[in-house]
Amino acid sequence: MGLYLGLISGTSMDAIDAALVDFDTAPLTVLAASATGFDPDLKQRVAALLEHPDRVALDDVGQIDVEVARAFAAAAIDLLHSSGIDATRVAAIGSHGQTLRHRVDLPIPFTWQIGDPNTIAELTGLTVVGDLRRRDVAAGGQGAPLVPAFHDHVFRSAEEERVIVNVGGISNITLLLHGKPVLGFDTGPGNRLLDAWIARHRQTEFDLDGAWAATGRCDQRLLSELLREPYLEIAPPKSTGRELFNMEWLDRKLTGYGGKPQDVQATLLEYTATTIADAVRRHAPNAALYVCGGGAHNAALLRALARLSAPSHVATTAALGLDPDYVEAIAFAWFAYRTLAGLASNVPTVTGASGPRILGGIYRTSEFH
Secondary structure, eight states, X not given: OOEEEEEEEOTTOOOEEEEEEEOXXXXXXXXXXXXXXXXXXXXXXXXXXXXXXXXXXXXHHHHHHHHHHHXXXXXXXXXXXXXXXXXXXXXXXXXXXXXXEEETTSSSOEEEEESOHHXXXXXXXXXXXXXXXXXXXXXXXXXXXXXXXXXXXXXXXXXXXXXXXXXXXXXXXXXXXXTSOOEEEEEEESSHHHHHHHHHHHSOSSOGGGHHHHTSOOOHHHHHHHTTOGGGGSOSXXXXXXXXXXXXXXXXHTTTOOSOHHHHHHHHHHHHHHHXXXXXXXXXXXXXXXXXXXXXXXXXXXXXXXXXXXXXXXXXXXXXXXXXXXXXXXXXXXXXXHHHTTOOOOOXXXXXXXXXXXXXXXXXXXXXX
C-alpha cells in the first residue's frame, strides 16, 4: 500500500503539521511527525487576507496560494529527510492546505483552502490529494468538520462512550456513542480568540498554559454576553470559523466594558471550555472526553473543561495512543489513502451532505509508469 503523509495548517496558523503514517499495520503506525513554523512574513500576509477580506487583491491571493504550497512542500520534504525514509515509499500526500474562507452560511455556500496541490506535487515529486472539503459542500454539506470520520475509525470503543474534542483555532467535537452513527460539529471558538487577545495586549502569540488568564478572573456578565451568540443554539450539522469568531466580534461584545485585559482572557478561556462542555452535555452526557489539537497543551483550559464536565473523565488523546498535536495531520494522510482507494471519507450525519463522497482531487506525480 505504501506510506501516506498528511499536511495541515489549522485556523490558528501556529504551524504546518506533518505526519508520515503506515496504515498497513493495526493499529496504524506513525513513523515520523513534525511541526514547522510559518515564515513570519508569510504568516503575516496570510493573516492580512483572513482579517481584512474587503481589502484582498487577487494577485496577492494567487501568489500566497503558491507560497503556502511551497511551505507545505518544504515541511513534507524536511520530514522525509529527518526521518531517513525514502520518498519512493510514499504513496501520496494528503494536504488540507490553509483555510482562507469558510462561508457555508451564504446563499451560495463555499469553502476555500489555499496551498496549491499542483505546486506541492511538483516540488515533492509525490502524488498529492488536495482540495478535500469542497466536494462535501457541493453535495450540500458543511465541508467541516471532516476529521470525525477518522476519529470514528481509530477511537471508537465498545467499552466506553467517547467524545473527541479538537481544540484548534475553532473547537469541534466528535461523538462516538454506543449503537449510534458518528456525529460531530464545531462548538465555537478554541484558541483563536485567546491567541488574538493576548497578541493585542502582551505581544506574544499564545498564552502558555493559560498563565496570563490565571492572573485574571472570569467576568460572569461578560461570559453571559458571549454565550448569547446565536451560533451556539443552532442544531448540528454546523460549522464555523474565524469569519464569525474574530476580534471584530469580540470588540462588539466588549463595547462599554471597563475590566482588565487579563479578566477578558480569563473569561475567554472559560467561554471556550463552557461552549465545549455545554455541547457535550447536550449530546453525550455520560461520555469520556479526549482532547487533541493545540488546546491540549493549555493546562488551565483542560482544568476548566474537567471542572465543567465533571464527573466525566477528561484526558488527551495521548491516553488513546495518538499524540494530540498530530491527530489532524494523521487524519489527512488517512484521507489520501481513502481517496486513492476509491473510498468515501465524508460522513453525511456529521456534515449534512446528501450522501457519501470520495473527497479531493488527485494530483499525480510527473513520473508515469
